[in-house]
Amino acid sequence: MTAGIDPFTGLAHMLSHAYMQRAFVAGSLVALACGLSGYPLVLRTQVFSGDALSHVAFTGAMFALAVGIDLRVGLFAGCTVVALAMAVLGRRGLADDAVIGSIFAWILGLGSLFLTLYTTHRSAHGGGVTGVTALFGSIFGMTASQAWVAALVAAGVSAVLLAISRPLLFASVDPEVAVSRGVPVAALGFGFLILVGVTAGEATQTVGALLILGLIAAPGGTAQYLSNRPFPAMFLSGGLAVLSIWIGLSIAYAAPAVPPSFTIIAASTIVFFASMGASRVRNRSSRPAGSVDDVAAGAVRGPRSLGVR
């Protein structure tokens, strides 16, 4: 309600709160990591892996609480281990649908076990609240140390993603050619899944395990609609995720009854559907048979749909 008459006064007021500063700094960096990893994830059709990893974050957090270690240790260890397992079990770092699903189902079952262990043995009260926080996040509730760790890890992930972006995008768009050119496609797939795991682990604190996909898949999908050139699209995806966090945080600040996790995801979803609509209209008016993007999709999907593995 304070962001009233003069927008600049409102902005200054909003940013004068320590919790808002933390939310903006940590949130922006986490969103950047999510967006930058989101585009390659969409390009590689690994969104389901991202979905699974974000739920692993919940199980990892519950495990840490159940055995009484630092929450973040559980988050990162859980996500990294499962990302490794999925990469090992899949071909060239692209895990099979049924394999991911099976691991995923078990992870969820383990999550329910750890939640029960935690609520029955560790905490006399508030176990359910902690569970809900892990599922839906609480970006306004971050302590200074949590915000620092999240910001540093996210900055590190973003830097690594930018460093490997060239070979990663090449390997994602055309794995066959990339292999023949000597790009370590399997190692990249491996490393990329681990980066997604770390991203999911840290994003859990901001938007929650259940909603991470909205910061990963939505900007990635949006970027794909807006550009068919991989590099600009990857940066666009990172920028869109950061923008979603800013819009979401501002609206949540102005309307305290609405949780920030919702406004952030709503912002990224609206941007996604708007760009989807725009791209459909554009395709219909100029290119009836489909966009350049479909050609790129054919290049990625073609060999596999012909049965070449």
Next chain:
Amino acid sequence: MTGFAVLAATGLTWHLGSDLRQLTAYPFMVNALRAGALVAMMAGAVGWFMVLRRQSFAGHSLSMIAFPGASGAILLGINPLIGYFGMTGVAALAFAASSPRGGRAGSREGAALIGTVQAFVLALGFLFVSLYKGLMSGPIALLFGSIVGISNYDVTILAVIGAVTAVVLAVIARPLFFATVDEEVARARGVPVRALSFAFFVLLGVTAAGAAEVVGATLTFALLVLPAATAQRLTARPVLSMTITIGLSIGVTWIGMAAAFFSVYPIGFFVTTVAVAVYVVAAGIEFAARRSGTRGALAVGKFQT
């Protein structure tokens, strides 16, 4: 809930007969076993096609979407049934519309849309829970489910949904299998591939919503994916594979329910652990068979042309 008091009072003995009698002595437990069997059959049969079509991601998203549907309906004061079937139905149609041409999931655009819709709808659910000040069974309960508190009404609803699902699936099974295994040839032969894809998405949505409402999203997803993935590793014969799936599905559900009855730990943990153990054994058998050169194991996607 009285169920918890009962659970605390029971204990596992070494007499199988008396254990079974104990298990079925309470109406809530009988209801749980009946509901479990219905969910297992539905999820097994629909899940078999889901795994073959590589649509586990859509299946998972649809099972999660039952929660916001229910919480939205409670917030608006309408029947939760309308809430979760409405929400899941809309999402299923959106997924179907976004999948390319005939459409398997696994395309880039389809997957990004499914992920976005899933996250947004869950965020909506969180918003509904935050806005609703009264007592609402929280996201935790809706996610992980519980074996206590399944009423006769729930079982009846499930039986109706199960019967409808079974009939529809029986009608479309042959063309759906054809369209899944070899989309191009099926289209050339005049099989309505796109309509089948729509119908299957709706079927998946109805199954996921009906099951998740009663046993929770975790268990629903586990029963959709695990028995089918296991059976498809063991045999390439469709009817046998489907039979194994349904048998396995009911088996792991009942074992999990019995284990949950005699312990303090949640059913989701037992069912998924038993099912994953069976899956790992099946994967081992398939691996050994492949080593010794035996053909016939139906690895997922082997039907692809």
